[in-house]
Amino acid sequence: MQDELGRRLEELIPRAGTVEADTRLGRVLLRLRAALLDAEAERQVSKAFGDGVIALVPRLRRSALLRTGNIAEADDMVRATLMRAWEQRSRFAEGTSLVAWLFTILRNIHHNKHRRVRRRILDFDGAVAAEHSAAANQQQGAAHLALQTALDAVPMEERETLLLVTVDGLTHEEAAAVLGCPVGTVRVRVSQARYRLTLSLGQ
Known part of the structure; x- marks a missing residue:
C-alpha cells in the first residue's frame, strides 16, 4: 500500500536498527548462520531457506517491536522465533511462503506469552528514539x-x-x-x- 495513509503508517512504526554482535540476538544470529551453512552442506535445508531466514530478521524485529514497544523484549521474541524456526526447519514446506511461516511463529510466540496484542507503541527506555537521527x-x-x-x-x-x-x-x-x-x-x-x-x- 503506497498511498498517503500507508506512508504515514510506515513513518509511525519505528525501526529497531542493526543487530549488535555482542547482544543475545547477535550471538544467536552468528550461531544460526553457521548452523544453516552446515545444514545446507548436508542438504538438510536449501540455500534459499537459510538466506531467507537471515534476510527476514530486520522485518521480524520491526514487527516484534511493534507488538512489544521495547527493543530488548522484541529481540527476545525474534531470538525465540529463530530458535523455533531452526528446531522446526524440517516442517517448512519448500515452495511455500517463508515470510508467512516465520511471521506465524513470531505471532504465536507473542500470543503465547502475552495472550493479547498491545495497542500502543511504547518506548520505555528511549531506545527507539535513539535510532532516529533527528527529533x-x-x-x-x-x-x-x-x-x-x-x-x-x-x-x-x-x-x-x-x-x-x-x-x-x-x-x-x-x-x-x-x-x-x-x-x-x-x-x-x-x-x-x-x-x-x-x-x-x-x-
Whole structure:
C-alpha cells in the first residue's frame, strides 16, 4: 500500500536498527548462520531457506517491536522465533511462503506469552528514539499522535491485519496464512481499517 495513509503508517512504526554482535540476538544470529551453512552442506535445508531466514530478521524485529514497544523484549521474541524456526526447519514446506511461516511463529510466540496484542507503541527506555537521527518537530509529533490515536481506535483484528500488510509488508495471501483466515477476510479487514483511519483523520 503506497498511498498517503500507508506512508504515514510506515513513518509511525519505528525501526529497531542493526543487530549488535555482542547482544543475545547477535550471538544467536552468528550461531544460526553457521548452523544453516552446515545444514545446507548436508542438504538438510536449501540455500534459499537459510538466506531467507537471515534476510527476514530486520522485518521480524520491526514487527516484534511493534507488538512489544521495547527493543530488548522484541529481540527476545525474534531470538525465540529463530530458535523455533531452526528446531522446526524440517516442517517448512519448500515452495511455500517463508515470510508467512516465520511471521506465524513470531505471532504465536507473542500470543503465547502475552495472550493479547498491545495497542500502543511504547518506548520505555528511549531506545527507539535513539535510532532516529533527528527529533520530530511539534507538527510531526502532533500528526503522529493523531494517527496513533486513530489506530488505537481500530478493532484489534483489523489493526493487526492492516499492519501486517502495510508495515510488515506481507501480501494478502501471506497475511491470511499468518492469521489463519481466508484471503477475502484479510482484504475486508484492511479495507475496513483503512476506512476507519481515513474517517478518523478527516481525509
